[in-house]
Amino acid sequence: MEERAEAGVGFSHMATLAAFSVIALLGISAWQVYQVFVRGNPVNATNAVDSSVQAQASTPYGSVNWQAWPAEASAEAAADPANDPDGISNIEGNVARALLNSYVMLNEAGIYTPEDGEKIAGDIATSLRANIAYKTYGAADIKTDPDVSYERMLAYRNDLRIALEPLLGNPGYELGLFANYIESKDATYTDRLKAASENYRKAVALAAAVTAPVDAAKEHVDILNALSEFGTIVERMAGHADDAFASAALLQTYNTAEQTMMTSFNALALYQKGKKI
Numbered sequence: 001m002e003e004r005a006e007a008g009v010g011f012s013h014m015a016t017l018a019a020f021s022v023i024a025l026l027g028i029s030a031w032q033v034y035q036v037f038v039r040g041n042p043v044n045a046t047n048a049v050d051s052s053v054q055a056q057a058s059t060p061y062g063s064v065n066w067q068a069w070p071a072e073a074s075a076e077a078a079a080d081p082a083n084d085p086d087g088i089s090n091i092e093g094n095v096a097r098a099l100l101n102s103y104v105m106l107n108e109a110g111i112y113t114p115e116d117g118e119k120i121a122g123d124i125a126t127s128l129r130a131n132i133a134y135k136t137y138g139a140a141d142i143k144t145d146p147d148v149s150y151e152r153m154l155a156y157r158n159d160l161r162i163a164l165e166p167l168l169g170n171p172g173y174e175l176g177l178f179a180n181y182i183e184s185k186d187a188t189y190t191d192r193l194k195a196a197s198e199n200y201r202k203a204v205a206l207a208a209a210v211t212a213p214v215d216a217a218k219e220h221v222d223i224l225n226a227l228s229e230f231g232t233i234v235e236r237m238a239g240h241a242d243d244a245f246a247s248a249a250l251l252q253t254y255n256t257a258e259q260t261m262m263t264s265f266n267a268l269a270l271y272q273k274g275k276k277i
Protein backbone atom coordinates (compact mmCIF):
# COMPACT_ATOMS: atom_id res chain seq x y z
CA MET A 1 0.00 0.00 0.00
CA GLU A 2 0.97 3.61 -0.33
CA GLU A 3 3.41 4.79 2.30
CA ARG A 4 2.25 7.79 4.32
CA ALA A 5 5.54 9.45 5.18
CA GLU A 6 8.60 10.66 3.37
CA ALA A 7 12.28 11.42 4.16
CA GLY A 8 12.97 7.93 5.47
CA VAL A 9 10.45 8.17 8.25
CA GLY A 10 10.55 4.41 8.84
CA PHE A 11 6.82 3.74 9.02
CA SER A 12 6.65 1.42 6.01
CA HIS A 13 6.33 -1.80 8.03
CA MET A 14 2.75 -0.83 8.88
CA ALA A 15 1.81 -1.68 5.29
CA THR A 16 2.64 -5.34 5.90
CA LEU A 17 1.37 -5.53 9.47
CA ALA A 18 -1.76 -7.41 8.45
CA ALA A 19 0.17 -10.14 6.66
CA PHE A 20 2.58 -10.54 9.56
CA SER A 21 -0.33 -10.63 12.00
CA VAL A 22 -1.82 -13.59 10.16
CA ILE A 23 1.36 -15.55 10.76
CA ALA A 24 1.67 -14.43 14.39
CA LEU A 25 -1.86 -15.17 15.51
CA LEU A 26 -2.75 -18.72 16.48
CA GLY A 27 -6.18 -20.17 17.10
CA ILE A 28 -8.83 -22.76 16.38
CA SER A 29 -11.31 -23.31 13.60
CA ALA A 30 -15.08 -23.57 13.72
CA TRP A 31 -15.05 -27.33 13.42
CA GLN A 32 -12.79 -27.50 16.48
CA VAL A 33 -15.32 -25.42 18.40
CA TYR A 34 -17.95 -27.91 17.39
CA GLN A 35 -15.78 -30.82 18.52
CA VAL A 36 -15.10 -29.16 21.89
CA PHE A 37 -18.82 -29.05 22.53
CA VAL A 38 -19.60 -32.53 21.23
CA ARG A 39 -16.80 -34.16 23.22
CA GLY A 40 -17.27 -31.98 26.27
CA ASN A 41 -13.54 -31.45 26.65
CA PRO A 42 -12.15 -28.05 27.65
CA VAL A 43 -9.22 -26.69 25.62
CA ASN A 44 -6.71 -23.89 26.14
CA ALA A 45 -6.95 -20.99 23.73
CA THR A 46 -4.07 -19.20 25.02
CA ASN A 47 3.10 4.50 28.33
CA ALA A 48 4.74 6.23 30.85
CA VAL A 49 3.72 9.90 30.53
CA ASP A 50 6.38 12.60 30.84
CA SER A 51 6.98 16.08 29.47
CA SER A 52 9.32 15.06 26.64
CA VAL A 53 8.45 15.69 23.02
CA GLN A 54 8.85 11.98 22.35
CA ALA A 55 6.13 11.16 24.85
CA GLN A 56 3.84 13.86 23.50
CA ALA A 57 4.28 12.45 20.01
CA SER A 58 3.54 8.86 20.88
CA THR A 59 1.02 8.74 23.73
CA PRO A 60 -1.69 7.92 24.62
CA TYR A 61 -2.58 5.83 21.55
CA GLY A 62 -4.58 3.43 23.70
CA SER A 63 -7.28 6.09 24.07
CA VAL A 64 -7.51 6.96 20.38
CA ASN A 65 -10.69 6.08 18.52
CA TRP A 66 -9.17 4.92 15.24
CA GLN A 67 -12.64 4.44 13.74
CA ALA A 68 -13.80 8.01 14.30
CA TRP A 69 -15.10 9.86 11.28
CA PRO A 70 -12.73 12.65 10.18
CA ALA A 71 -13.86 16.18 10.90
CA GLU A 72 -14.29 16.90 7.20
CA ALA A 73 -16.73 14.02 6.71
CA SER A 74 -20.23 15.10 5.87
CA ALA A 75 -22.89 14.63 8.53
CA GLU A 76 -24.87 12.54 6.07
CA ALA A 77 -21.99 10.14 5.45
CA ALA A 78 -21.22 9.75 9.14
CA ALA A 79 -24.85 9.10 9.99
CA ASP A 80 -25.51 6.61 7.20
CA PRO A 81 -25.53 3.12 8.79
CA ALA A 82 -25.10 1.52 5.37
CA ASN A 83 -21.89 3.48 4.82
CA ASP A 84 -19.48 1.42 6.94
CA PRO A 85 -21.46 1.61 10.21
CA ASP A 86 -18.47 0.56 12.34
CA GLY A 87 -16.21 3.19 10.77
CA ILE A 88 -13.56 0.58 9.95
CA SER A 89 -12.58 2.31 6.72
CA ASN A 90 -11.60 5.37 8.75
CA ILE A 91 -8.73 3.53 10.46
CA GLU A 92 -6.28 4.03 7.60
CA GLY A 93 -6.72 7.79 7.46
CA ASN A 94 -6.61 8.20 11.24
CA VAL A 95 -3.45 6.12 11.55
CA ALA A 96 -1.80 8.01 8.70
CA ARG A 97 -2.60 11.32 10.40
CA ALA A 98 -1.23 10.07 13.72
CA LEU A 99 1.99 8.93 12.06
CA LEU A 100 2.41 12.19 10.18
CA ASN A 101 1.62 14.37 13.20
CA SER A 102 4.10 12.46 15.35
CA TYR A 103 6.77 12.80 12.67
CA VAL A 104 6.15 16.52 12.26
CA MET A 105 6.30 17.11 16.01
CA LEU A 106 9.59 15.27 16.41
CA ASN A 107 11.10 16.69 13.22
CA GLU A 108 10.28 20.29 14.12
CA ALA A 109 11.91 19.73 17.51
CA GLY A 110 14.98 18.48 15.68
CA ILE A 111 15.03 15.14 17.51
CA TYR A 112 13.48 12.74 15.02
CA THR A 113 15.30 9.45 14.35
CA PRO A 114 14.25 6.40 12.29
CA GLU A 115 14.17 4.47 15.57
CA ASP A 116 11.53 6.92 16.86
CA GLY A 117 9.49 6.25 13.72
CA GLU A 118 9.63 2.50 14.27
CA LYS A 119 8.66 2.85 17.93
CA ILE A 120 5.72 5.12 17.17
CA ALA A 121 4.50 2.76 14.45
CA GLY A 122 4.84 -0.14 16.86
CA ASP A 123 2.93 1.72 19.58
CA ILE A 124 0.11 2.45 17.15
CA ALA A 125 0.05 -1.14 15.91
CA THR A 126 -0.29 -2.36 19.49
CA SER A 127 -3.25 -0.07 20.10
CA LEU A 128 -5.13 -0.98 16.92
CA ARG A 129 -8.34 -2.85 17.56
CA ALA A 130 -11.60 -2.66 15.63
CA ASN A 131 -14.79 -2.23 17.63
CA ILE A 132 -17.59 -4.16 15.95
CA ALA A 133 -21.34 -3.88 16.46
CA TYR A 134 -22.99 -7.31 16.65
CA LYS A 135 -26.27 -8.78 17.88
CA THR A 136 -26.14 -9.51 21.61
CA TYR A 137 -28.29 -11.72 23.83
CA GLY A 138 -29.36 -11.60 27.46
CA ALA A 139 -31.10 -13.96 29.84
CA ALA A 140 -34.48 -12.60 28.75
CA ASP A 141 -33.77 -13.62 25.15
CA ILE A 142 -33.55 -17.37 25.75
CA LYS A 143 -35.93 -20.07 26.94
CA THR A 144 -35.04 -22.07 30.04
CA ASP A 145 -36.25 -25.25 31.69
CA PRO A 146 -36.33 -25.63 35.50
CA ASP A 147 -35.31 -29.28 35.09
CA VAL A 148 -31.58 -29.42 35.92
CA SER A 149 -31.18 -33.19 35.90
CA TYR A 150 -28.40 -35.08 34.18
CA GLU A 151 -30.88 -36.38 31.61
CA ARG A 152 -32.03 -32.84 30.82
CA MET A 153 -28.42 -31.79 30.34
CA LEU A 154 -27.92 -34.61 27.85
CA ALA A 155 -31.01 -33.54 25.90
CA TYR A 156 -29.81 -29.94 25.92
CA ARG A 157 -26.37 -30.96 24.70
CA ASN A 158 -27.91 -32.85 21.80
CA ASP A 159 -30.20 -29.95 20.91
CA LEU A 160 -27.26 -27.56 20.88
CA ARG A 161 -25.16 -29.97 18.85
CA ILE A 162 -27.83 -29.99 16.17
CA ALA A 163 -28.15 -26.19 16.30
CA LEU A 164 -24.40 -25.77 15.74
CA GLU A 165 -24.25 -28.08 12.72
CA PRO A 166 -24.03 -25.15 10.25
CA LEU A 167 -20.48 -24.62 11.53
CA LEU A 168 -19.50 -27.96 10.03
CA GLY A 169 -20.09 -26.39 6.63
CA ASN A 170 -17.40 -23.75 7.13
CA PRO A 171 -14.92 -23.90 4.25
CA GLY A 172 -11.75 -23.81 6.34
CA TYR A 173 -9.99 -22.08 9.20
CA GLU A 174 -10.74 -18.38 9.00
CA LEU A 175 -7.20 -17.14 9.53
CA GLY A 176 -5.94 -19.57 6.93
CA LEU A 177 -8.47 -18.28 4.42
CA PHE A 178 -7.54 -14.71 5.22
CA ALA A 179 -3.82 -15.42 4.88
CA ASN A 180 -4.43 -17.09 1.54
CA TYR A 181 -6.26 -14.01 0.31
CA ILE A 182 -3.48 -11.68 1.48
CA GLU A 183 -0.99 -13.79 -0.44
CA SER A 184 -2.98 -14.42 -3.61
CA LYS A 185 -5.66 -11.70 -3.78
CA ASP A 186 -7.97 -14.45 -5.01
CA ALA A 187 -11.56 -13.41 -4.17
CA THR A 188 -12.45 -17.06 -3.68
CA TYR A 189 -11.00 -16.80 -0.19
CA THR A 190 -12.98 -13.74 0.85
CA ASP A 191 -16.09 -15.40 -0.55
CA ARG A 192 -15.35 -18.35 1.73
CA LEU A 193 -14.97 -16.02 4.68
CA LYS A 194 -18.37 -14.54 3.88
CA ALA A 195 -19.84 -18.05 3.68
CA ALA A 196 -18.33 -18.86 7.08
CA SER A 197 -19.81 -15.73 8.62
CA GLU A 198 -23.23 -16.72 7.28
CA ASN A 199 -22.84 -20.16 8.89
CA TYR A 200 -22.09 -18.49 12.21
CA ARG A 201 -25.21 -16.38 11.81
CA LYS A 202 -27.33 -19.48 11.11
CA ALA A 203 -25.82 -21.36 14.06
CA VAL A 204 -26.52 -18.46 16.41
CA ALA A 205 -30.13 -18.19 15.27
CA LEU A 206 -30.68 -21.93 15.74
CA ALA A 207 -28.91 -22.00 19.10
CA ALA A 208 -30.93 -19.03 20.34
CA ALA A 209 -34.08 -21.13 19.85
CA VAL A 210 -32.76 -23.99 22.01
CA THR A 211 -34.25 -24.32 25.49
CA ALA A 212 -31.49 -24.53 28.10
CA PRO A 213 -31.63 -25.95 31.62
CA VAL A 214 -31.95 -22.97 33.93
CA ASP A 215 -28.58 -23.69 35.53
CA ALA A 216 -26.93 -23.47 32.10
CA ALA A 217 -28.52 -20.13 31.16
CA LYS A 218 -25.37 -18.06 31.65
CA GLU A 219 -23.22 -20.47 29.65
CA HIS A 220 -25.82 -20.55 26.88
CA VAL A 221 -26.01 -16.75 26.65
CA ASP A 222 -22.22 -16.48 26.65
CA ILE A 223 -21.98 -18.91 23.73
CA LEU A 224 -24.59 -17.01 21.72
CA ASN A 225 -22.77 -13.71 22.22
CA ALA A 226 -19.34 -15.18 21.50
CA LEU A 227 -20.48 -16.81 18.27
CA SER A 228 -22.38 -13.70 17.21
CA GLU A 229 -19.33 -11.49 17.73
CA PHE A 230 -16.94 -13.89 16.04
CA GLY A 231 -19.10 -14.39 12.98
CA THR A 232 -19.50 -10.64 12.56
CA ILE A 233 -15.75 -10.10 12.79
CA VAL A 234 -15.16 -12.74 10.11
CA GLU A 235 -17.63 -10.90 7.88
CA ARG A 236 -15.84 -7.58 8.44
CA MET A 237 -12.47 -9.22 7.69
CA ALA A 238 -13.81 -10.34 4.32
CA GLY A 239 -15.10 -6.86 3.57
CA HIS A 240 -11.89 -5.02 4.50
CA ALA A 241 -9.24 -7.52 3.41
CA ASP A 242 -7.64 -5.03 0.99
CA ASP A 243 -7.08 -2.43 3.70
CA ALA A 244 -3.87 -3.26 5.62
CA PHE A 245 -4.62 -0.96 8.54
CA ALA A 246 -8.21 -2.14 8.95
CA SER A 247 -7.06 -5.75 8.59
CA ALA A 248 -4.48 -5.29 11.34
CA ALA A 249 -7.12 -3.86 13.68
CA LEU A 250 -9.62 -6.59 12.80
CA LEU A 251 -7.03 -9.31 13.37
CA GLN A 252 -6.44 -7.99 16.88
CA THR A 253 -10.19 -8.11 17.51
CA TYR A 254 -10.41 -11.54 15.89
CA ASN A 255 -7.79 -12.92 18.25
CA THR A 256 -9.60 -11.64 21.34
CA ALA A 257 -12.99 -12.82 20.10
CA GLU A 258 -11.63 -16.26 19.28
CA GLN A 259 -10.33 -16.62 22.83
CA THR A 260 -13.69 -15.45 24.19
CA MET A 261 -15.46 -18.05 22.05
CA MET A 262 -13.22 -20.83 23.35
CA THR A 263 -13.70 -19.67 26.93
CA SER A 264 -17.47 -19.84 26.52
CA PHE A 265 -17.33 -23.38 25.15
CA ASN A 266 -14.92 -24.44 27.88
CA ALA A 267 -17.35 -23.13 30.49
CA LEU A 268 -20.17 -25.17 28.97
CA ALA A 269 -17.98 -28.28 28.85
CA LEU A 270 -17.17 -27.84 32.55
CA TYR A 271 -20.89 -27.42 33.30
CA GLN A 272 -21.59 -30.70 31.55
CA LYS A 273 -18.78 -32.50 33.34
CA GLY A 274 -20.08 -31.24 36.67
CA LYS A 275 -23.41 -32.99 36.18
CA LYS A 276 -23.86 -36.25 38.09
CA ILE A 277 -25.80 -39.25 36.85
